[in-house]
Amino acid sequence: MPSSDYRIPNQMLVNNSLIALQQSFAKLADLQGEASSLKRLQKPSDAPADVVSAMQLHAGIDRNDQYSKNISDAEGWLGNADNALTSTVTQLQQVNSLVVQASNASLDSNARASIAAQIDSIRQGLIGVANTQYAGRPIFAGTASGNIAYDASGQYVGVSAAVERNIAPGQQIQVNVNGDTVFGSPGSDVFTTLAQISNAVRTDPTQLGTLQTQLGTQTTQVQNQLALVGSQYLRVQTMESQNTSDGLTMKQNLSSIEDADVAQVMVQLQAQQVAYQAALSATAQAITPTLTDFLK
Amino acid sequence: MSDMSGLQLALTALQAQQRSVDVSAQNVANANTPGYSRETVNLVNIGAPAVPARYATFSGAGQGVKVDSVTRFRDQFMEIRAALEHGSMASLDQASSTMNSIQQLFNEPSDSGIQQQLSDFWSGFDDVANNPSDTAARTQLLERADTLAASFNSVSQSLTQQKNDTISELGATVSSINTMSQQIAQLNKSIKVNTIAGLAVNDLEDQRDLLANQLAEASGATLREGSFNQVDVMLNGTALVQEDTSNTLNVDTSGSGAVLRWASDNSAATVTSGKAGGELEAINATIPNYLAKLDNVATTLRDQVNQVHGAIGGSLAVGDQDQSAAGNLQFDVSLDGGAFTTVTIPGADWSGAGGDVALQAAMQGAIDTAVGAGNVTATVTGGNGSPLAISVVPAAGHQLQVQTTGGTTGFATLLGSTAVGADGIGGRPLFTGTDAATFAVAPGVEGNPNGIAAGTAAGGPLDSSVALDLAEMGSSQTGADAVYRQMIVQLGVDTQTATNRDQIQQTATTSLDNARSQESGVSIDEEMTNLIEYQHGYDAAARLLTTVDTMLDTLINHTGLTT
Numbered sequence: 001m002p003s004s005d006y007r008i009p010n011q012m013l014v015n016n017s018l019i020a021l022q023q024s025f026a027k028l029a030d031l032q033g034e035a036s037s038l039k040r041l042q043k044p045s046d047a048p049a050d051v052v053s054a055m056q057l058h059a060g061i062d063r064n065d066q067y068s069k070n071i072s073d074a075e076g077w078l079g080n081a082d083n084a085l086t087s088t089v090t091q092l093q094q095v096n097s098l099v100v101q102a103s104n105a106s107l108d109s110n111a112r113a114s115i116a117a118q119i120d121s122i123r124q125g126l127i128g129v130a131n132t133q134y135a136g137r138p139i140f141a142g143t144a145s146g147n148i149a150y151d152a153s154g155q156y157v158g159v160s161a162a163v164e165r166n167i168a169p170g171q172q173i174q175v176n177v178n179g180d181t182v183f184g185s186p187g188s189d190v191f192t193t194l195a196q197i198s199n200a201v202r203t204d205p206t207q208l209g210t211l212q213t214q215l216g217t218q219t220t221q222v223q224n225q226l227a228l229v230g231s232q233y234l235r236v237q238t239m240e241s242q243n244t245s246d247g248l249t250m251k252q253n254l255s256s257i258e259d260a261d262v263a264q265v266m267v268q269l270q271a272q273q274v275a276y277q278a279a280l281s282a283t284a285q286a287i288t289p290t291l292t293d294f295l296k
Numbered sequence: 297m298s299d300m301s302g303l304q305l306a307l308t309a310l311q312a313q314q315r316s317v318d319v320s321a322q323n324v325a326n327a328n329t330p331g332y333s334r335e336t337v338n339l340v341n342i343g344a345p346a347v348p349a350r351y352a353t354f355s356g357a358g359q360g361v362k363v364d365s366v367t368r369f370r371d372q373f374m375e376i377r378a379a380l381e382h383g384s385m386a387s388l389d390q391a392s393s394t395m396n397s398i399q400q401l402f403n404e405p406s407d408s409g410i411q412q413q414l415s416d417f418w419s420g421f422d423d424v425a426n427n428p429s430d431t432a433a434r435t436q437l438l439e440r441a442d443t444l445a446a447s448f449n450s451v452s453q454s455l456t457q458q459k460n461d462t463i464s465e466l467g468a469t470v471s472s473i474n475t476m477s478q479q480i481a482q483l484n485k486s487i488k489v490n491t492i493a494g495l496a497v498n499d500l501e502d503q504r505d506l507l508a509n510q511l512a513e514a515s516g517a518t519l520r521e522g523s524f525n526q527v528d529v530m531l532n533g534t535a536l537v538q539e540d541t542s543n544t545l546n547v548d549t550s551g552s553g554a555v556l557r558w559a560s561d562n563s564a565a566t567v568t569s570g571k572a573g574g575e576l577e578a579i580n581a582t583i584p585n586y587l588a589k590l591d592n593v594a595t596t597l598r599d600q601v602n603q604v605h606g607a608i609g610g611s612l613a614v615g616d617q618d619q620s621a622a623g624n625l626q627f628d629v630s631l632d633g634g635a636f637t638t639v640t641i642p643g644a645d646w647s648g649a650g651g652d653v654a655l656q657a658a659m660q661g662a663i664d665t666a667v668g669a670g671n672v673t674a675t676v677t678g679g680n681g682s683p684l685a686i687s688v689v690p691a692a693g694h695q696l697q698v699q700t701t702g703g704t705t706g707f708a709t710l711l712g713s714t715a716v717g718a719d720g721i722g723g724r725p726l727f728t729g730t731d732a733a734t735f736a737v738a739p740g741v742e743g744n745p746n747g748i749a750a751g752t753a754a755g756g757p758l759d760s761s762v763a764l765d766l767a768e769m770g771s772s773q774t775g776a777d778a779v780y781r782q783m784i785v786q787l788g789v790d791t792q793t794a795t796n797r798d799q800i801q802q803t804a805t806t807s808l809d810n811a812r813s814q815e816s817g818v819s820i821d822e823e824m825t826n827l828i829e830y831q832h833g834y835d836a837a838a839r840l841l842t843t844v845d846t847m848l849d850t851l852i853n854h855t856g857l858t859t
Contacts, residue, residue, distance in 0.1 A: 009334075009817025010327055012810050019806060043399050045795060048788025052781045055404060055411045059777060062415040063770065066422050073426045135427065143756025145429060159756035166422055166764055169771055258405070291824035 010290070017283040024276045031269040040260045050257050057254040064247045067167055071240045074165040076134050077175035078233040084132040084139070085182065085226040088190075091122050091129075092219040095194065098122075099212050102201045109202075116201040123194040127154055130179060130191075140179035149179040154191030156180055167239045173232060182225045183218070190218050301359070302844040308360030309837035312339050315363045316830040323818045331506025333368035333816040335498060340364040368498045371815050375505060376519045378808050379512030383569040385798075385805045386513045390574025392798040394462070394582050395791040401454045404784050410451070410593075411784075413444045414777050418770035424750050425763035428718070434745035438737065441726065445736045448594045452587060452732035459583040463547070463554050466575040469514055470545050470556065473572065476511040477542035480504055480529060485540035488524040497525055511536070515545075516569025532566040534558065553580035582790075589783040591731040597776035598727040598735065604766055605749050606725035606738075608698055609687040610711040617651060617684060619643035625706030630697045631667040631690070633740070639666045641706060652679040655686070659710070663688065672696055686710055688723075697723045697740070700753065712754030715762040718746035722753055 033042055044051045101107075102115045130150045131138050141149035141158030149158040160178035167173050183190040193214050200207040316337045326332040342359035403409045420437035427433045483504040490497045508519055508527055517536050520528040529537040536543055544559035554576060556565040567573045619625060622643035628636035639662045646655045656676035663672050671691050678685045688711065690696040698714060699721045700707035707714075707722075714722035721740075724747055729735035741747035751759025770777050 007814055007819055007822065009813050009819045011817045012813035015813070016806070016810065019802075041405055043791075044402070044404055044784050044788030045395075045399060045791035046788075048785045048792060051405055051788055052785045055781055055784065058405065059411060059415045059770065062412075062419060066419040066767070070422055070426060137429075137758070143751065143758040143760075145757035159758075161756045161759055162761075163758075164761065164764055165426065166767055170768065172764055290820040292820060295824060295828075 010287075014287060017279075017287060021276075021279055021283060024272070024279050028269075028272045028276050031265060031272050034260045035265045035269050038260050038262065038265075039258055041258050054254060054258045057250050057257070061247060061250050061254065063169070064243060064250060068240075068243050068247070070165045071167050071236055071243055073135070074167055074173060074175045074236045075233070075240070077139055077163070077165075078229055078236060080132055080134045081139050081177055081229045082226065082233055084129050085177075085222055085229060088126060088129055088182075088222050089219060089226060091126055092190070092215065092222065095119055095122055095197065096212065096215060096219070099197060099201070099208055099215070102205060103208050103212075105205070112201050112205070116198045119194060119198040119201060123154070123191060123198065126194070127152065127191060130183060139176055140182060142176065142178045150183075150191065154189070154195065156183075156186040156189065167236060168242065171239070173236060173239075175232070175236075177225050177229060182222055184221065190215075190222070193218060302847075303841065305358075305360035306837050306841040306844060308342065308362060309840065310834060312337075312361045312363055313830045313834035313837055317827060317834070319366055320823045320826050320830065324820060324823045327818040327820055327823075331502050331509070332818070333370045333498070333502055333505075334818045335366050335368045337366055338364045366496060366498065368502065369816050370501075370505070371812070372521055374808070374812050374815065375509070376521075378805075378812055379509055379517070379519045380569075381801070381805045381808050382509060382513040383516035383518075383573070385801050386571040387516060387569045387574035387577070388794070388798040388801045390571055391577060391582070392791075392794040394458075394574075394578040395787075395794040397458060398455065398583070398586050399787055399791045401451055401458075402784065402787060410444070410447050410780060411777065413440065413447055414597075414770060414780065416440045417444050418767050421750075421763045421767035424748060425760035425767060428750040428758045428760045428763070431745050434718070434748050434750075437748060438741070438743075438745050441737050442742075445727070445729075448590065448732040448735040452590055452594075452735075455583055455587050455590065456733070459553075459579055459587075462575050462578045462583070463549055466554055466572060466579065467547050469572045469575060470547050473511060473515045473536070474542075474544050476507050476514070477529065477537050477544070480507050480511065480527070480537045481540050481542040483507070484522075484526040484537065488526055488540065491524045501525060512570065514571045516567060516573045532568070534565065553584065586783075586787070587732070589786070593776055593780045593783060594729065594732040594735040596779050598725075598729065600769060600772075600775060601727055601766065602725035602738075604762060604769070605715050606723055607687070608689070608696060608711055608714045608723045609685070610709070610713050610754070611686065612646070612655075612679075612684040612710070614647065614681065614683060616709065617647035617679065618645040619709065620645045622705065622709070625709055627707035627711060628699045629663060629666050629672075630699075631671055632695055633697075636697075636699060637666040639663050639706070641710070646679060646684060649680045652676045652684055655679075655684060659686070659688070667696070695723070695725070697721050708754045712752060714753045715749035716751065716753050717741075717744075717749045719744075721747070722749065724749065 034040060041047060041051050041054055098115050098119055102112055107115075127150050130140050131148045133139065133147065136147065138144070138147055138149040138158070143161040143163060144157065144159040146157060149156065151157055156179050158179045160180050162174045163176040164172040165175050180186060180189070184193075193211060197208065197211045197215065200211055316339070319335050319337045323334045326334075339361050342362055404411060406412070417437070417440045420433070420440045423433040424430075424437050483500055487497045487500050487504065490500065504527060508529060511517060511529055512519060515531060515536065517529045517531045520530055522528045522539055526539050527537075528535055528539065534543070536545075545565055546557050546559050548555045548557050556567050556572065556576070557563065558565050567576055620643055625641045625643050626638055628638050630636045639659075641658050641662045644654065644658070646652070653676075656674055659674040659676065663674055664670075671694050672688060673691065674686070674688050676684055676686050688696065688698070698707060698711060699716075711722070716722040717724065724740045725738045726741055726748070727735065728738040736742070748763075750763040751757075751761055755761055769775055772778065
């Protein structure tokens with residue numbers, strides 16, 4: 001405001017005081033908004049580049065949270081597949097030892113029938129394992145809409161296709177293994193082999209040698225898939241810790257961009273309050289007296 | 297000098313001081329009157345006659361004092377500059393308030409702005425991908441799409457509403473411009489007449505100057521001093537007020553925005569400053585600019601999502617190109633929501649050279665038979681050792697839906713990459729609308745959660761590859777999110793610029809107002825001092841009168857008397 005001018009009319013004094021008060025009050029209002037929300041950014045014009053970084057980080061954090069949900073889901077799928085395949089391998093090995101037992105020529109037909117019954121029961125059990133569900137979906141049925149991958153007779157009813165999850169930006173991971181990949185293509189799968197073994201144990205133990213080799217190959221195939229599932233599971237777990245640390249980093253970045261420095265804001269607010277009060281009292285004192293007050 | 301003339305002289309002194317007190321009183325009374333210019337009494341001493349009379353002598357003492365004139369303190373050049381600055385100020389005020397309200401409309405950054413809704417929308421696709429058969433996930437996604445569409449609509453409507461409100465404001469501004477122009481013309485006339493008659497025009501001029509300043513503030517017009525104390529008001533070279541005539545402005549809203557026209561010849565008036573200039577800028581540039589930017593966000597979103605969600609096409613791998621053993625390949629098509637009709641393409645060997653041409657001709661012919669020629673274009677490229685790329689595109693303004701016929705394989709074979717909903721129908725766009733105002737979830741998907749296409753025709757019933765791709769779309773650097781954020785950055789920068797320019801202009805205008813105030817404003821202290829001065833002058837004149845009176849008394853009553 002001018003100071004060296006030759007005359008200061010009253011209206012000018014009033015107007016200047018008013019403008020100064022309004023400016024002071026506007027600053028006070030801004031600081032109060034910042035202090036009450038503890039957010040430095042209230043509107044885009046506060047700091048356009050920062051606001052957009054903040055929006056990007058908000059979106060990134062949301063996306064990261066969704067990835068975290070997807071990762072949990074992927075872990076569910078892969079974890080269940082891992083358990084199912086481990087149990088499958090164990091049971092197939094058990095069948096293998098039963099076959100060895102049955103190959104013993106000294107066994108009578110009753111004993112073989114008992115072994116065959118055991119194998120049948122394992123087969124039924126394995127069909128159950130092949131129908132393992134996660135969140136209502138059979139995990140070995142690909143993208144089929146039913147709730148089983150193999151029907152009671154061991155027939156594959158799945159639709160082989162990849163089931164994938166978004167687990168990180170640009171990263172889709174397959175979370176399933178298809179029934180026909182694990183257990184063999186329909187017609188020559190584990191369940192057919194087991195039925196043939198059971199039949200051979202009952203009727204024609206001479207075939208058991210060939211069937212045992214076949215079973216061995218199929219067991220190896222299941223083990224291979226188990227290893228694959230295991231490595232996928234490991235990858236998902238790595239992504240999970242990556243996801244957590246990404247989320248943390250983004251939240252920290254967001255906080256440094258968006259959050260008000262409490263101490264700083266409070267000090268500024270206090271200072272501005274003092275300044276505003278000073279301006280008020282100065283105005284009150286400056287406007288009131290004129291020469292009239294001192295004339296008798 | 298005679299004794300009698302001493303009385304006359306004292307009288308002139310009394311009258312002059314009294315008049316001075318009156319003017320001071322007028323100044324004090326108008327200390328807070330807007331537009332009032334302080335006045336001062338110009339006193340001149342009555343000296344010797346300019347031409348001495350033949351038989352008179354002049355003593356040389358003077359004949360007293362008289363009030364020559366009462367003049368107002370006003371710097372006309374400063375007024376003209378003030379008019380300019382106030383014009384710019386008003387237009388920048390308007391620009392700043394327009395930007396600030398646009399900024400408020402977008403409500404960013406917040407947990408409820410369009411950015412958040414976009415994030416939620418994209419996440420919804422992941423939930424559908426995780427559970428393609430879950431209606432709850434699909435319904436949630438649909439709700440989010442609806443919310444997003446409603447936000448686009450509402451922001452767009454608010455912007456349009458703001459534009460319409462500004463047009464109404466412009467109407468009010470223009471009518472006040474016209475009224476003020478008429479008043480100034482009338483005042484000019486009175487001022488001219490009074491000036492010629494030699495009468496005081498200070499108060500008329502004060503009124504006129506105040507109006508002229510307000511007119512400049514409203515219209516951005518410039519002032520020009522005319523003859524006989526008149527003022528002309530010019531609007532970019534055309535006279536709004538010339539002496540005692542005024543011109544009238546009209547608002548023309550027949551186009552997409554608003555234009556000001558001269559009533560006299562209906563030509564366009566160029567108004568770039570003042571409140572009206574600011575309002576025109578908001579109506580014709582600022583608001584349409586942000587509407588267009590918002591439309592761009594909406595159409596980008598629509599196009600990118602529909603490209604994945606609604607495109608019909610497929611790819612035949614080299615090993616699948618010999619379909620001669622497959623019999624008839626069939627799928628059903630529906631044009632513009634009509635009934636589905638079956639398209640039958642006899643399987644053939646398309647693996648060799650010319651396979652693409654043959655398949656394209658076969659598909660085009662079969663589809664034309666089903667829905668009529670000219671409505672749909674089938675294109676097949678590649679082949680002869682590389683995959684055949686197939687696409688089926690409806691003509692502009694048409695919508696084509698495809699679905700599988702029971703037991704046939706044509707759909708999955710030929711159009712395998714078509715995204716299909718849980719109800720087995722493909723080719724439905726997710727969004728419709730030509731701009732942000734009409735942006736909506738497309739019919740067929742609206743209210744039908746199973747219409748959301750999560751997977752492809754060839755991917756199996758619970759395929760979710762399409763949803764997975766859509767979920768990732770929010771992270772795209774060229775996607776709707778990025779376009780939206782670009783707009784917000786622009787909005788922030790524009791608002792900041794407008795606010796800063798407004799503040800700078802405020803400083804310039806204030807300092808000019810102060811300078812004017814220093815010239816014309818009333819200082820009560822000064823007036824009080826003057827009053828005391830005039831009071832003392834009056835006291836002294838009265839004293840003079842008493843002295844002369846006493847002298848006359850001595851002369852008349854006490855001289856030459858013998859007692």
